[in-house]
Amino acid sequence: QQQVKQSPQSLIVQKGGISIINCAYENTAFDYFPWYQQFPGKGPALLIAIRPDVSEKKEGRFTISFNKSAKQFSLHIMDSQPGDSATYFCAARVTGNQFYFGTGTSLTVIP
């Protein structure tokens, strides 16, 4: 059973557009929600993260929106660039630093 459900599986966006990736969860014990970016042949790297007591966090062109009551969170990439083309994973953490990952979204930004 997938603890964190991620959509869409793939996404194609024009350069300059907004990329939006969504994740949903059921376990209310999750206390930390990071997003990871992964380029082909590389390990994932932390992009941005949020805690459930905050509704939004912005770092440059990347924003996490968090809806605690709906148990949903999303990643918004503003002014998407070809260099943003990668696979993005959402994740959620429970006590003990165990992380559950979404299934990933392959983002392609067309020049």
Next chain:
Amino acid sequence: NAGVTQTPKFRVLKTGQSMTLLCAQDMNHEYMYWYRQDPGMGLRLIHYSVGEGTTAKGEVPDGYNVSRLKKQNFLLGLESAAPSQTSVYFCASSYGYNEQFFGPGTRLTVL
């Protein structure tokens, strides 16, 4: 700093063979993790360690064993490899409940 390194990068095994994957980190992190990444499944936690001499089961521990004899090293063992263990394996480390740093991955094929 090399960060997190993994050995080997690629390996092909026959069913029933055994092998050990080595993860090393030079960041003095307490926590270390082993994940497997499969298409459409995201990353799934196999085992993790919260300190030297300690290990714990993650989401998919069956068929794997781990050891953390030194703080900087975390070993993942497959005693009798099966085709279902064909995957890309990632090691990660973190300083407590903070950002996980991932290694470059090991691509394992079991024939």
